[in-house]
Amino acid sequence: MIFKKIKSPILRYLLIAILSVFLFFILFIGSIQIGLWGSLPSKKELSNLEYQKASEVYAADSTLIGKYYLFDRQPIAFEEFPENLLDALIAIEDERFYTHSGVDYPSLMRVAFKSILMQDQSSGGGSTITQQLAKNLYPREERKKTNIAVDKIKEMFIASRLEDLYSKEELLYHYLNTVSFGDNTFGVESASLKFFNKKAKNLNTEEAAVLVGMLKATYGYNPRVFPENSLKRRNLVLQAMQKNNYLSEKQKDSLTALPLKLDYKEFNYNDGLAPYFREEVRKQLLAWSATQKENGQEYNIYTSGLKIYTTLDYKMQQLAEEAMVAHLTVLQKDFEKSYGKNAPWLTNKKLLDKLLKRTSAYKRLKKNGLSEGQILDSLSIKRKMMLADWESEKTVEASTLDSLQHYLKYLNTGSLGIDPTSGAVKTWIGGVNFKYFKYDHISQSKRQVGSTFKPIVYTAALENGLAPCTYFSAQEVAYENLKGWSPSNSGNKDEAYLNYSMEQALSNSVNTVAVKVLEEVGVLKVIRQANKMGILEKLPSEPSLALGTGEIKITELAGAYASFVNNSKPVTPYLIQTISNSKDSILETFKPKVAEVEAFSSETRQTMIEMMKETINSGTASRLRDTYNLPNAIAGKTGTTQNNKDAWFVGVTPKLVHITWVGLDNHELGFKSTSLGQGANAALPMFALLMQKLNKDKEFNAITKAQFETPSDKVLENLSCDPIKKDGFLKRLFKNPEKKKTKKFKSN
Missing domain, CATH: 3.40.710.10 (DD-peptidase/beta-lactamase superfamily)
Structure with missing residues (x-):
């Protein structure tokens, strides 16, 4: 044998050791390939890649207002990736992407040499984009050092199979739609919307470089958390682009000199525009999805990538929320001042005890066997907690009882605006702060409606x-x-x-x-x-x-009032226009629900509008003219319930019916005086401020300049x-x- 011909025993043993290691390595790789370390995905499985996609909620003008997801991912077509993004990715992550077949062996050898022989920890991982895609699709389950080699080799096999199945463009498509940007954000479209509030196709070069730079360390290079690190990494990406001839030196220098600019917009469940509306859409979508099938299975609103187009008027909702904040900030101060030191949330021990016993903290302590005194002592202990008011959120030293008293005093609201001809919801404010008050006063609440x-x-x-x-x-x-x-x-x-x-x-x-x-x-x-x-x-x-002792939902009241300007036919308010799948194929279209039969005669309709116009011109809602100087065609009605617990205002225009309720969540509390708590003072201003804002914007002329129908001579005579x-x-x-x-x- 060849080993006997080698006279030096040291050389002979060294050669045997090298061959043994080589043989072991071959057997090790073979064992991974045949699945002894866990099965590898087959080519058939890899040829049908499916990953979870966030469902998107759009306003009527197609502005994205929210998402429902387990993983925030919005796949887009390859054609929507801007060239500067692709150039940045190739330049910094895999400059030989278009020439290798899944594994870049020169790069791998370089990394092995630097890491093993030179102990250079900054040498990188040597993974190609295709290998990174393999890791994105099949995340490593354990982070133990003993598994790193197995995982790396697995990813090389998967990468090789992916290269056999897909073109380079298709690989980039899958990679950029699956790669993580941290904070449960996956894919470049979701990242672009989050950090720059724009679609990926609209990214400029320096923005694309910021996102690509994050891929090395999604937290360490997060531009919101570590802007200086992100800026340095962005400039390194731009330098790599210049080195690979994607940018000229002049372009690189010009872009490097630019500051880091973000337009951060997180699609948070609690925050953002119209959170109560989005929650109601979610509930209705869940009910819808339970009756639908996709390839024999139900649609999942968190993973199926649905696109929900709603009736919400994005700009009007913004203005309505601004009007709500402006009015209730002032009203809250007046409300607290009216009670002074004798406020019931401070002095009504019976009420406080009753509400305290409803808290989860009380129930937990009671279940643990504590006496009443021990429970009260425990709930009176102060600790650091976050309390919110109209100004901000503050970390303070407070007890559970303090927190209860703090939120008990807050006025709340339910405010709804609809198109009276169809019932399409234009604005929806279910409460003052979705993070702290989840109860929706439009979809869930039924209150006495008073004089409305x-x-x-x-x-x-x-x-x-x-x-x-x-x-x-x-x-x-x-x-x-x-x-x-x-x-x-x-x-x-x-x-x-x-x-x-x-x-x-x-x-x-x-x-x-x-x-x-x-x-x-x-x-x-x-x-x-x-x-x-x-x-x-x-x-x-x-x-x-x-x-008005009857308890009615705002949605029903709005639909009823719509009949006064909709040919005597009531409507049912609706929120969703269409639902599409991830490929933009329409799955469901929702039609307006307008009553087929008139609820009353046209003469009655005209007469009622004239009577409710007088409410605005000279009656209980005359401050719309005197104080807010609104010139619009408006009819309406104020409402106040017993003990000033509910304040209402219904504003009716030819193209908009708007209802506002203001009160406290707890039915046992009300306004101290009628002058403060009457509908004309507590509820009407939200409509008035909104109309003032609409009047200033020509975009809403179709609503603000609309006129009521001219009443017949008979109607005018009957009112004379x-x-x-x-x-x-x-x-x-x-x-x-x-x-x-x-x-x-x-x-x-």
């Missing part, structure tokens, strides 16, 4: 033959068969001498007249009219219904009467305004 229900009562009256110039006395009545129940007005005593036309009574929201109108029409007929107008909630079959008639001299002489009239409520 009165237009439905008056609509029923007109439909049942009462003329708009029918007069009703404003005198307070005690109803004997209702345990002496006696609805009152907020006016002066002399109001007992006044007789209001229906138009004037509605515009000034006279409670005593509303109940009398309801009595004249009949409770059941009013409920039937409400049903015709799309209100399906169970309403109280009692006289107090006239004052004195708004108020005063009792005659003799009647006033023998009437005591302080004495309530007593009678039985007439049931029809």
